[in-house]
Amino acid sequence: MYVPSLKTNTHRYVILTLFALINLHASEPTQTAVLFDMSSAEAINSSETENGASVSIEDGALKVSFDKSSSYPGVNLRPAGGAWNLSEYGGVEMTFVNNGPEKYGIGLRLDNPGNWKNNPWNTEVAWVESGQAKTIRVTFGQSYGNKGYALNPSQVNNIKILVDRPRQAGSISVQSLRAIGEPVTYEKAAAQPDQPVKAKQLKPSFNSPSISGELIDLSKKGSLSDYRTSNSSIKIVEDDSSYALEMDFGKGRGYPNVQFPIPDGGWNLEHFAGLQIVLKNNGDHKVRIGVRTDNPGNWKESPWNTDMHHIGPGETKTIQTVFGQENGAPSYPLNPVNISGIQVFADNPSKAGSIQIMDLRGYGTAEQREAKEALSTPEDRNVPAKLPSWIGKRPPVEGDWVMTLNENFDEKKLNLSLWTPRLCWDGPAKGETQRYLEENVTVQDGFMKILCEVNPGHQYNDPKLDSRVYATGAVTTLDKWTQRYGYFEARLKPPTARGLWPAFWLMPDRGKDSGLDIWQRRDTGAKNGKGMEIDIFEHLTEWGGGRYNIATHWDGYGSDHKQWGSSHTYYGPTEDGFHTAGLLWEPGKLTWYLDGEKKGEWENERIADVPAYIKFTIQMGSWATKNVDDAALPQYFEIDYVRAWQLKEHQSLAESRK
Template structure:
């Protein structure tokens, strides 16, 4: 059984390795001379236990020297808390960057942890507070606070030996409603084969009087110009992406559309007036061709595997050509005429490997800026199918989004901010953007295969 840590307002008392303070905060690892041997360090040493109750720790220069705290083999259950906090004072003569990392069980390559980082000036004292599910205040790995398996304080490449006073780790705050919501996905799902239901692809996964509003089976030998364009509404890919778009990088054969990603230097759309890029792919957009508000949207696909590739299937707001707005105004997800929002039905970084995708939404903020709000989950897991094809879907309702994989519910989000404007479909294959190791060029060419794209609408809204 996990070691459960509950909030308490009683007087101070020791419970195993836990100390409950009179203020109700939990000291997770009370410091005592006879307990210091349970702490561990890497490229650091514990020098003393100060009269203040803080540890004096010396960290070596370079790398990521750390202090790790003892946690029972069965873990900590901190689900009653918002996060963990530690008071740290920099006794050194140089500024340092210190971080706290909280882990869940799992393969380190999957980054099953949350990290919070602070900058400490010489002789400065701060309380570093990590919020479960956040990395430096932004959405991160959705850490399960009931399964905490690791806790450490580390420095980020200190230039010289550094001395810190480190207080006892404490649980603080109460969990928010977002963290208490149900979880529909866990890493273990990757190893569990999925048997797709017979109805998959024929109807949405929820009951209702549904009408098919978009049905692209790629049965023709060429792209249907009434449904799709290969011209990006903004003229080309993001400046941080490494690919150019070419119509020739799309092929259709035996009912399957294939977007080819390859090393192929040249100009955007093979137009000498446009910028050059080293890699090539293509994209599909429904801008100015088809749009819908609310409904169910679905794709059956096989994803590429080469590192640095990121297929994205999403919805982009479109206020319509009849509004008299320019392209930027029609498409913006910032604060402008209605609730615009970019919604990823799925995104996938190939370096994640099979069985993991992410969901994200972006909205709000002043028009003409890069300031926006966002919500998402980059840790959504699913198991293999017999034929290697997977079906990704999104149910969009007023104030609610629900995501599905192979007919199985994987995520749900309810919020008044959710879009109420019509959107068009977008399929893009960014290459090299936000990829730590860049593009795995030897693994190219690679392919994103799409069997179908469909949308439904409730009859009362059709």
């Protein structure tokens, strides 16, 4: 193992001041250690290039050259001894110059041994203008300025320098690469789902717009350098003395976006209801556009609101967002006193396109915002649950109710007359990292348990189906029990290992007698009655305890997909970690409950009127982080009971066991 020699450097005090100003939350460095002499052949001999990059020594620096690329050209630098021992330092910093013709996103990544798919690294990215010199620093245990993978500083086996999908060929000159600073320690992240979490208080910004709320002045053509883009290009266009910001993007390049300039310290928009933005689709096809507004904070806590809208070819649309909501549904309780980011993005465009942004301003009043508050707040995570007496015995509202399902898992094995421990299609799903196994759904000691484990193999152990690294389980009542309307309830305990996505949900089923195939029977569209996916309890374990998602999805999962819901629904702890999730489904109305408290409600004529069956799953990948805590596995998703009730007046609409 290579231990770098200690060197002093008077220039480091200038660098320290810079890092203090940009608030990288690192300990003040007191020592540095040069990892490579960038003016010598040592750096070349220790390098391995990828994705079309090349390296050379020029003017006393390591020159990394690259072509236009849709991937990430770069170079890996490795120590002669197999790994650096940097345990006496707080991180690594690199000073470089952008020699290219455009702004580039330059990444610095520190690796530990292990499968790269499990993200055993820390990384930071800096956007650098042409000709600009920059210093970028990676602090051990952080990525993108937030807490990240717990990197072992004594086992740094690779340092990667990369460029974020350059649109033009160019180069950077790396002048120095060094370990720097004192070791940084962090409090261990909560592993238990019910540990209270304190909400972060934001310092109000002094930057308030004029009474008109205007946030950009597009007549200032020279201000384009104040904008940031990803997978897109921008320009100012003028028409009859009016100005617009035009964002052009290609197809299939993730989320091309433009990020608007924000004054130091953020915008203070506390006197407005939300944002108003005017967009025009210059393209010849429909695009799905998102408007995102951010608060400062850990990105893993999703401190933002995002409104999504379809805009037809040639259409001009005025979008009004509301702080604390997403498309009219309660969301992260965004605090308008400090808006740290505003962006417009295209959602995975299937074709190249162009969007004009003609206006961006605060609109409305604070009173309009406050009239639409969510039913829960982050502070609810600190208040222990107090279960009402009706839980498990009856629905939360009065009525002539009849119990239609009472599954307590009292038998020694799964009741196959009610449950099927597999999905109705083979799979596995694209983008997910788990395979399903029937044997991973068991009944033990009065609980149904769904096992999640590291267990590579094929979906359902069928060599004809795709393989995955992880194995979990899925169980449904398809073809065995469905119900339209009523109250559905389950007492459950989600797993806690990072990277899991347990869910309790309903899917439509028009029945075997409908004459439809299995896909048409389960379609979430309205052609054969209004079908709808209804998510009663979805939880990403990376959120920690006290937060879950409620949602509905309809009109398929493609370009016509629509949804309503909130991933910022909060609840307090219980002594044993079990929680009781419920859904009241009425004609034209859905109401969600957790531990007896109303957490969300939605009234709309589009509410499903098609019978639904029950699903319990543990998914991985896709929406959930791919940074799975393998060491914490295996774990279980435990379900104590599942119950349902139906009003007598609706019993003629219900379908029970067959």
